[in-house]
Amino acid sequence: MAKILAVDDDKRILKLIKNALEINQHNVVTLQNAENTPIEAFCGYDLILLDIMMPGIDGFKLCEKIRHTVDCPIIFLTAKIEESAIVRALMLGGDDYIKKPFGVMELNARVDAYLRRETRGKPTKKLVYDNITIDFDKKEIRVCNNLIAYTKNEYNICEFLALNRGKVFTKQGIFEAIYDFSSDTQFSVITEYIRLIRNKFKEYNCFPIETVWGVGYMWK
Template identity: 55%
Template sequence: MANILAIDDDKDILALIRNILQRDHHLVSIEERADMLTIDNVQGYDLILLDVMMPEMDGFTFCKQIRSFVDCPILFLTAKSDEEDIVQGLMNGGDDYITKPFGVQALSARVSAHLRREHRDKAGSKQTISGFTFDFDSKEVWFAEEKLLLTKNEYKICEFLARHKGRVFTREEIYDEVYGLDGNALHSTITEFIRAIRKKCKGCNEIPIKTVWGVGYKWE
């Protein structure tokens, strides 16, 4: 059983979400407006479902505001299918998206998949790899005294590559690690995430993720 928050300005959608997830024995809280919520209102949840198109404040903006304060998966609910919009949402801290209209089984399966991945056991607590210190419990990365301000998916990519230092992974293999085989995002988002990671690492004068042209990426 998980504690889930659904935010959507459509009351019918919220009722459908609540019925589906309560059937799966989850606790479901619903909100119709993102702009009325504070950081305290969104903490303590195991997963957040967030509509993209809402009045006053859209889901992308709200996700960007709360991402550094909440560690749970954030799944966008969207009628948009444009690649640029989807990439924008994922780069703002979202973990995945569900396209409207969605079916009962699709929503249930997507939520269950993210909850399972969220509870995977991580071996060890802290480890320093190529000068970067990983705290696997808090899911943070430090270089010297500086903490890298990574989004959830950026952290997943860094940990995955660092744990397999020196091994080359294709973009598709990295995608499967981040989203799982049932992922619904775009493979091109991996390229965008790695570009963002490198930009954040430049402040440390280190770029640990190297491109192996024609193959993929590795952590050196």
């Protein structure tokens, strides 16, 4: 059983979500107006479902506001299917999206898939490559003992590539490893993440991610 927060301005959607997820014995808290809700109120959940189109503060702004404090998966609920909207949602720290209208079975399947992923055990150890240290327990990356500030998905990309050092992955391969779903229109988000990651390493004259032209990327 997981503790899940659903944020949507539509009471009917919140009722549907609550009834659907309680079938699998989840504890569901609903929030209809998040505009003046303190960040602390979003902590302590195993997963957050977040509508994009809301008055006052929309899902994009709310995700950006809480992402550095909240480490659990955030799944957007959206009727917006434009590539630019989906890419923006992912770049702000969203883990997935569900298109409205959605069914009970799809909602439960997506939620349970992310909950299983979060509880999937990772090796309790550190990886040390030259002057780079990745701590799996703390989800930290240090260069020459300097802590690097990364978003959740930036860290996940670094961890995935580092664990598979020397192997080349396409943008599609990295995308599917990080997000657990496939869509041709969102692979471009990986290019932007790689650029941001490289800029952070560049400050320390460190270049661990190599471009294999015409193929993809690898951790050297």
